Amino acid sequence: MNIAIVGMGISGLLTSLHLLLNNHVDTVTIYEKKYKEFLPRKHCTGLVSKETLARIPYADKFIKNSYSYVEISTVEGLDVVLMFNKGSIYRIDRVSHEKFVVDIISDKGVTVKYGENVVGVEKFGDRYRVLGKDIHNELFDVVVISEGYPPRISKSVGLEAVYKPLKGIQADVELSKKLKYEQIETLCIYLGVDSDGFAWFVPGSDRRAVVGVAVKNTPSSYLKLAIKLFEKKLGLDVEEIVDIYGGVVLRGYPKKVVVERVLGIGDAVAMVKSLSGGGLYAISIASRIYGENIHRLGIAEKEVELLIRELKNQYMLFKLVSRTLRIRSGYQKKRKIVLDIDESRLYDNHVEVLIEFLKKPHILLKFFV
């Protein structure tokens, strides 16, 4: 089998790693529109659960930090602290990890064609032709679309997703004083910085952190607001902004990820956890399903269906939570709710976290009263 992959972000890279282990695959060719010197791009915070980390090949070599608490606040003064077991959440150095994977797949015979912008995929007999200015008559048995956002080729071949893009921007910041021990272990999130947007504070070393926002419009002004919110909340000062970068943060879920022998993965088909916009959880699962089952697409389609259902539930949950918070925002009293979560996998399974929440009526009461 000859496989084409359109786009060499983390989705394309992990899919090709898993394809290399599949005995039915003869060649893997990646078409990437950017030139080599502009890749990998810095855009993602790199937060993953312990389980997702274990599913991403070589990610454990690039761990920067680990966290045990997630503190979710609203601008109106509600604080929900989720207490996980130690070492439940990790931050990986995404750029170094991607560089490492590019070297591995190139060494193992994957052909990477840089600077090749794919403009379409068309059926040619019972195979597929990938179309582009410098691409001549290359035929493939299966095509994987991992083009990220916006989903141009995905749409043209009939892949479908529900999605709402937010503008994401992040700053690496230097703090004027050291973070306290518990602060280094805590990820902070503010919901509602604009109507549906959110902000995050991710501690790095004791004086470094990342502040990010995902909002509908004017992300740079919301970034300034987020820095002020976190300075006040954590009692610290941002001394210097060291770097600023960003991308698109999606909310949504895939609807159709297999059309005949064309498969979609990652941001191209909105494979994201809608509360956080995190893509690595779903990409780590789907890439393995595709890699192991590319020669039996019926099985791949069935297995990926479970993931799609989970992501759709998470999207519905996100809508419920944002509506509830709007109701709750009428209450001006400050509230702090602490929920013991224990299991690291619940960092990815938001619906189960809500169930944990609902199981404790005294906590639920505190939310509204």
Ligand SMILES: Cc1cc2nc3c(=O)[nH]c(=O)nc-3n(C[C@H](O)[C@H](O)[C@H](O)COP(=O)(O)OP(=O)(O)OC[C@H]3O[C@@H](n4cnc5c(N)ncnc54)[C@H](O)[C@@H]3O)c2cc1C
């Ligand atoms: C600010 C920010 C913070 C984030 N933080 C987290 C986090 O902490 N945890 C988490 O899990 N997720 C996070 N995410 C989401 C995560 O980064 C994405 O879900 C993930 O990177 C998507 O990868 P991808 O490979 O699907 O798409 P991309 O990374 O967008 O890769 C697509 C590739 O395809 C190429 N391409 C596009 N069109 C064509 C074409 N026509 N022909 C050839 N090549 C093409 C592009 O050049 C690109 O290289 C964050 C995102 C942002 C923006």
